[in-house]
Structure formats: structure tokens, C-alpha cells
Amino acid sequence: MVELKNVSVIYESTGVEALSDVSLKVEDGEFAFVIGRSGAGKSTLIKLLLKELDANSGEVYVNGYDLTKLKKRKVPEFRRTIGVVFQDYRLIDTMTVYENIAFVLRVIDAPRKQIRKRVPYVMSLVGLQDKADCYPSELSGGEQQRCALARALVNDPALLIADEPTGNVDPELAYELVELLQGINACGTTILMVTHAHEMVRHFGGRIINISEGEVVFDEVIGGAEIEAQ
Amino acid sequence: MKLSSFRYLVGQGFDNVWKNRVMAFASFCVLLVSLLLVGISVLFYVNINAIIGGIEDQNEVIVYLLDGTEKARISEIGDQLRMMDNVANVTYYPREEAFIDLKAKMSDQAEVFESLGDDNPLPDAYRIRVTDISKMDETLKATEAIADVEYVRSPDSFVELLTETRRVVTIVASAIIIALLIVSMVIISNTTRASVYSRRREISIMQSVGATKGFIRFPFFIEGMINGFMAGVFATLLTWFAYDSLVGLLSRFDVLSTIGLGNVIPFNKIYVIVTIAYVVTGALIGAIGSVASTSVHLKYRAANM
Numbered sequence: 001m002v003e004l005k006n007v008s009v010i011y012e013s014t015g016v017e018a019l020s021d022v023s024l025k026v027e028d029g030e031f032a033f034v035i036g037r038s039g040a041g042k043s044t045l046i047k048l049l050l051k052e053l054d055a056n057s058g059e060v061y062v063n064g065y066d067l068t069k070l071k072k073r074k075v076p077e078f079r080r081t082i083g084v085v086f087q088d089y090r091l092i093d094t095m096t097v098y099e100n101i102a103f104v105l106r107v108i109d110a111p112r113k114q115i116r117k118r119v120p121y122v123m124s125l126v127g128l129q130d131k132a133d134c135y136p137s138e139l140s141g142g143e144q145q146r147c148a149l150a151r152a153l154v155n156d157p158a159l160l161i162a163d164e165p166t167g168n169v170d171p172e173l174a175y176e177l178v179e180l181l182q183g184i185n186a187c188g189t190t191i192l193m194v195t196h197a198h199e200m201v202r203h204f205g206g207r208i209i210n211i212s213e214g215e216v217v218f219d220e221v222i223g224g225a226e227i228e229a230q
Numbered sequence: 231m232k233l234s235s236f237r238y239l240v241g242q243g244f245d246n247v248w249k250n251r252v253m254a255f256a257s258f259c260v261l262l263v264s265l266l267l268v269g270i271s272v273l274f275y276v277n278i279n280a281i282i283g284g285i286e287d288q289n290e291v292i293v294y295l296l297d298g299t300e301k302a303r304i305s306e307i308g309d310q311l312r313m314m315d316n317v318a319n320v321t322y323y324p325r326e327e328a329f330i331d332l333k334a335k336m337s338d339q340a341e342v343f344e345s346l347g348d349d350n351p352l353p354d355a356y357r358i359r360v361t362d363i364s365k366m367d368e369t370l371k372a373t374e375a376i377a378d379v380e381y382v383r384s385p386d387s388f389v390e391l392l393t394e395t396r397r398v399v400t401i402v403a404s405a406i407i408i409a410l411l412i413v414s415m416v417i418i419s420n421t422t423r424a425s426v427y428s429r430r431r432e433i434s435i436m437q438s439v440g441a442t443k444g445f446i447r448f449p450f451f452i453e454g455m456i457n458g459f460m461a462g463v464f465a466t467l468l469t470w471f472a473y474d475s476l477v478g479l480l481s482r483f484d485v486l487s488t489i490g491l492g493n494v495i496p497f498n499k500i501y502v503i504v505t506i507a508y509v510v511t512g513a514l515i516g517a518i519g520s521v522a523s524t525s526v527h528l529k530y531r532a533a534n535m
Contacts, residue, residue: 050438080440090435094249107441109235151439 002026002049002159002192007058009044009214018044020214021058026192026207028158031185033201034194036211042194045211046163049192050084051075063158080108083152083189087164089144091136091151097123098132101151108155122150126180142173149177153184160184162193166200178204239445243452253425254457257516260421261461262468264414265512269469269504271410275403277494282396284493289363289392291370291384292323293356299378304354310376311356316369319359328352353380364393418515422454422523433527443528450520458516462509469504473497 002025009019018041026032036042047053048060051067060067063081070078091100098119105115123129126146136144145165152160162181166174178193178200185191195201201208202222210218247254293311295304304322311320329350333343360369366384373382426433436446474497497504 076437076440076442078440079438084438086438090431090438092432092435094246094432103436104439106235106238107436107439107445109232111232112234 001028001061001063001190003059003061004048005059007048007055007060009041009048009053010056018214019048019055022211022214022216023058024209024216024219026190028190029185029188030207031182031191032193032207032209033204034192034209034211035196035198035201038196040211041214042211043163044214046084046161046194049161050082051078076107080104080155081158083155083157083160085145085148085152085160085162085165087167089136089148089168091144091147093136096133096135097128097139097147097150100136100147101154104151104155118154122154125153126150142169142177145169145173145177146180149180153189157189159190159192162191164194164196166195166197171200174200175203239448240452242449244456246449246453247456250425250429250453253428254453257418257421257425257454257457257519258461258464260417261458261512261516262464264410264418264515265461265465265508266468267410268407268414269465269508270472271403271407273469273473273500273504275399275407276500278399278403279396280493280495282392282399285392289359291358291360291366291373291382293358293373293376293382294380295354295356296378296380297353299354303378307376307378308356311358311373314369314372316360316362316365317358318361321357323355323357325350325352325354328355364396366393415515418519419523422519423526426450426520426523426527430527433524437528443525446528447521447524450524451517454516454518454520455513456516458512458514458519459509460512461516462505462512465508465512466501466505469508470497470501 004022004024007019007022008017010017022041022045034042034045044053048055048067049062051070055068058068063078065074065078065081067078092103095103101122102115102119105118110118120129120132123132126149128143128146128150131139131143131147136147139147145168149162149165152162160181165181166177169177174197181191181193182204205221205223207221208218209216293307295307299307308320308322311317329352332352336342358373360366370382370384373379433446477494477496480494
């Protein structure tokens, strides 16, 4: 569960108010698109949810953690409850696909048996079972994005945040990726997907949170093209 | 931390040396040069000290006794001398032996001894060697205070020269070694910082998936230790080669014996301590440098998030 109560974030270096008195709540098991123009405050929202940034005022709750009161030493423990897919994938270049995904489990001291079982499973889930020994540089953009998704899923997180996951892949792959995320959401994982692709959002429908100039200007559930067609 | 995680992190440390070989090689070279600079300076100082010590050992004081001192008293004086703090060695030097030595030394002036006949003008004496030449003055005073000692002969100016030389060498060598240590630490710190900075993306990814600082730092610790260890091994081999070559070259031209520096320590007598010093220092500096740079980076990132 994600909840923001009257949250404001001001960047001290520039004085820009990136988020202004934002309140929103995403329940467990929900799938929400976060849309908005560049500079609207979407990245700030993600940084806030990952505890890479602190709010100047308001309260932030993620997966049962009160981020406004979370101590520094507890941050790694909190981050393990979230899976994140970044637009630039953020894979470790010197690790193979298998190692990149397994790394998350090694961080939590998972038993080797669990690693050997879980990593091939998530690789097959995203269709990368034949690329286990490849390095990120040997993968296409779509494959790298799927690897990043597998890494985000391997720990079975309660919340998955996808920051522009379709930004660097072609439209066909982008639609496939969202369908994959919907499948994961159907298994109970809460998903928050930040995107620019308004057309794609209209196609899928669902809960849309529109941020503009640091404020939530639209937060409703709309029917997608698929829903309307039915 | 589980044993399997420990093994994984150690393995990551070894893997990372190869995967980041350019920066690892840069760190290795900087550590190697730093170790050689400091190590060679220390060896130079140790040898200068050994040479001065050798010269000091040859330094002898002669304690002349009053004419007619009885045998029993001579023996007592010998015991008194042996019980003194700064005395390393005491040898009785009877007047007969001294007379024979003097005759041998002044063989070109035989007429002087012919006029003396069998009269031996020399007194009985003791030859003593001191432990610490810098305390020579106090030892001489204590010796002169012994009853039935007529006078004490010591090469004062030479003693002063040696003491002064040792003092200057110690000050200069210490200053050079400290300066080199500081320069080395600055260079090593900058190199390890550059190495960590080149992997800031990797570190940020680790943090975003919930890795603790300890988990991130440990492979860097192992990497630094491996680099430092290798630098220590190479520094030992290079020093060994250079040291033996230099001593061999000096010996070939009789330089050492000509200037009386026969006390240079052979490398085979110090190779164990030199190896341990190089390897342990290298591994420690490498490991601590890496961990410190990683910690500074993590702290900086935390402050700028």
C-alpha cells in the first residue's frame, strides 16, 4: 500500500517545488498509471517512494513503513520490499543476466537452493531463460528491460514501481510489457507505472493519476480500449 | 551473514579485480610505487644505522691502571668494569702484552726500545667496548672514578662525529619516510576514490535493490586487499633484485671494504621481515583505502540524495 498525505517537496538548490500538497492512496493489489509531462513531478514521486528523497512536509507510507520517520539503517530493509524497473534498466554491466537477477536474493541472504529455484523461474516468466549467461551489453533493449523486470520480481515484492519502462522499447514490445505487468498484478502485486505514453494508457485503461506542476490534477479509473470494445 | 553469502562476496571481490582490471592495475601500480619508495627509504636508513653501528663496535676505550697495582686489585677493577651499565665487553690488557704490541707498532724506531732495555714503562690496562656510544661521556667519568685507575683513553672526536652522524641520519631519514608516507597515502586515496567513482552506477544499483553498506563495501575490501597483496609481492621481488644487484656491484669494485662499510645487511638475512612488511602493509593499505573510499562515496551519495 502506498499513501501520501499532504506531501510537499522543494529542491533546496533551485527552490523549485516539485510536489505541492499531494495526497493519494494506492491500495494493495491495485494497478495505477502515473502520467504527466516532463518536469511535472513524476520522478520526484518515485524518488520519494524509494526513500531517495525526503518530503519537506506531509507523510509518506509505503508497504507499512512510515518513510518520514524511517531511520537510515532501515532503508535497505525497506527497499527490499519494493521492486523497481527503471527506464535505463540499471543492470550491472559486469554481471550476467542470471547474476543480475540473483543479486537481489543474495542481498537478502537467501539460501542457495532458493536462488537456484527462483531465478530460472522469473527468467522464464519474462522469456529470458535462454539468456542466462549473457551480459547486458549482449541483449537488445527489450531484453534488458525484461531482465530489469525479472530482477524487480525475483524477491516477490509487494509493490512494483516501473519508471517509464516502455520508454526505450518499440511500441509492440511496450504493449507486451504492460500486458506482462498486468499478469503480475493479477497475481496480487501492487503496480505503479510511470509513463509518458498517453495513447498506451488510454488503450489499457484503469486507474490514471495525472501529475501537473507538482499537483495531482486527475485521479480516476477510466475504461480502456479493450474494456470499451467488450 | 551466512557462510554462503560470505563466500559469494569474497568471490565477487576476486572477480571484480579482473572485471575492473584497468582501475585495479592503476591501484596496483600506485601501491607498488608507494611501497617501493617507503620500503627502500627504510632499508637505506636501516643499513646506514648498521654501518654506523659497525663502526661504533670497533671503537675501543683503554683504561690504564696505576703502576704497581696488585694482581688481586686488578682483578677487582675488572669485575667493577664488567658490572657497569654501558659496558659490553671487558678484556684485560697486561703491560707485557702492551709492550710487545707497542714494539711491533713502532718497529721503525727500534733504537728507542734498545735504550729502555728490559724496562717496561707501560701500565697494566683493560680494553672495554661500550654498548651505547652516545652515553660514552658518563661511562668515561664512572670509569675514571674507580680507585687505582690512572687515566682513560678514548677517541672523543670520533665518538662525537658518529653520534652526530647517527642523529642527522635519523632526522633526515625519518623526515623523508614520513613525507613519502604522506605523499603515498594521498596518491593511494585519490586512486581508490577514482576506482570507486568509476563504479558509482554499480553502487547506486546495489543500493536501489536494498544492499546494505556492509554488503556493498565487502567486495571492495577484498579487491583492495588483493591489489595490495600483489603490490607487496612485486615490491619484495623488485627490492630483492635491486638490493642484491647494488650490493653485488659495490662488492665487485671493493667499494664497501674501501670505505669501511662492510656492515651492509645481506638481503637473505632480512627477506622474511621485508616480505611480511611489504605484503601486510600493501594488503592493509589496499583494503583500508578501498573501504574508506567506498564509505566516503556512500556517505556523499546519502547526503546528496
